Amino acid sequence: YLIVIVPIVLASGVILTQRSVFRLRITWADLTLLLLTAWGLTGAVYGRVFDQQSTGALPIFVPMTIAIVHLVTASPMSRNEARSVLRKVSLICLLFVVLDAVVNTGFSQTLLADDSFRQYKAYLLAIAIAGALTQRKWRQAGIAILLSVYVYYQYKALTYPVTLVVSLVTWLTMRPKGWRLRLTFVAPIVVGFTAWVLLNFNTAVAFANTYFSSVDKVNNTGTRLALWRAGLGVFQQSPLFGSSFAGNMNVSALVAGTTVVIPVHCDFIEMMMGGGVLGLSLFAAWIVLT
Numbered sequence: 001y002l003i004v005i006v007p008i009v010l011a012s013g014v015i016l017t018q019r020s021v022f023r024l025r026i027t028w029a030d031l032t033l034l035l036l037t038a039w040g041l042t043g044a045v046y047g048r049v050f051d052q053q054s055t056g057a058l059p060i061f062v063p064m065t066i067a068i069v070h071l072v073t074a075s076p077m078s079r080n081e082a083r084s085v086l087r088k089v090s091l092i093c094l095l096f097v098v099l100d101a102v103v104n105t106g107f108s109q110t111l112l113a114d115d116s117f118r119q120y121k122a123y124l125l126a127i128a129i130a131g132a133l134t135q136r137k138w139r140q141a142g143i144a145i146l147l148s149v150y151v152y153y154q155y156k157a158l159t160y161p162v163t164l165v166v167s168l169v170t171w172l173t174m175r176p177k178g179w180r181l182r183l184t185f186v187a188p189i190v191v192g193f194t195a196w197v198l199l200n201f202n203t204a205v206a207f208a209n210t211y212f213s214s215v216d217k218v219n220n221t222g223t224r225l226a227l228w229r230a231g232l233g234v235f236q237q238s239p240l241f242g243s244s245f246a247g248n249m250n251v252s253a254l255v256a257g258t259t260v261v262i263p264v265h266c267d268f269i270e271m272m273m274g275g276g277v278l279g280l281s282l283f284a285a286w287i288v289l290t
Contacts, residue, residue: 004062011069029289030071036282037064040274043245055261057245057274083135090131093124094144100125101147104154119157126167156215158208224265226253231264235272242276249274 040061047053077085103117111117125148132141152160173186197204205221212219230251235242249270252261264270271283 001062004066007066007069011072014072026071027289029286030068032282032286032289033064034068036275036279036286037061037068039279039282040245041065043243043274047243047246051246053246053248055248055250057249057270060249060270060274061245086131087135090128090135090140093128093131094140096121096124097128097144097147097151100151104151119155119159122157122159122163125151125160126163130167130171156217158211223253223255226255227251227262227264228266228269229253231266231269231273235269235276238276240276240278242272242274242279245274245279247274 040057041064044057044061047056048058100117100121103111103114106112125144128144129141129148132138132144148160169186169190173183179185205225208221209219212221230253234247234251249263250261251264251273252259264273268280268283271279275282
């Protein structure tokens with residue numbers, strides 16, 4: 001939470017020195033995110049203060065406030081500022097990749113057991129590589145790629161190849177120069193694939209099981225399915241508005257004969273638990289509008 005204070009304080013300084021708070025044109029995506037963040041943050045604070053909810057939605061919505069700070073900037077980002085930000089962010093992510101690789105050598109069992117160096121941080125590896133390639137810093141990109149391959153070799157989570165595919169699709173559809181109809185071409189493929197997975201869920205689960213068997217990695221698919229079922233059970237108790245993000249965001253599930261209480265491990269189901277159909281709709285609308 002202390003990390004969030006930095007951009008918020010800087011944004012507050014901008015607000016105090018400007019006649020108008022909102023300097024940039026507010027888009028529908030901004031309005032959607034503002035509504036979702038305001039609702040979620042209000043509910044999470046209420047749950048924490050009045051219901052003493054220690055496992056509520058604050059870890060979700062407090063960091064999300066950073067996403068709306070750009071609305072109070074004095075002017076759009078220049079190309080030089082964008083290059084400077086990209087250079088610094090890619091270097092920070094490269095540092096994480098180096099630390100991740102060092103930790104995965106196993107020299108420190110304490111660090112190896114730390115969740116900070118696990119597959120859900122795969123996006124940092126993607127940013128390190130993409131940032132270096134965008135700046136045409138081939139040596140830096142080569143280091144990031146080689147270390148990322150080593151990290152994957154040490155911990156063959158399915159998250160890494162999925163992140164690679166998503167990064168490539170994002171690059172193909174969002175780069176400034178390219179085929180004009182690329183988004184029109186790629187979007188139906190992505191939607192169609194998602195629909196196929198949902199309609200053939202057992203086949204998708206079988207594929208995941210085959211992957212884990214082929215790479216000789218512990219298969220946590222059963223655990224995730226148990227958590228998702230528990231999360232959907234919470235959603236069914238209040239399907240329209242959920243708990244208004246004031247309730248418990250963890251779920252209790254029976255995993256390998258042991259009852260565990262942990263997050264549901266799915267952003268979409270979390271939105272369904274906290275905000276019901278309305279919360280999920282706002283979240284999905286923001287993704288589409290963005």
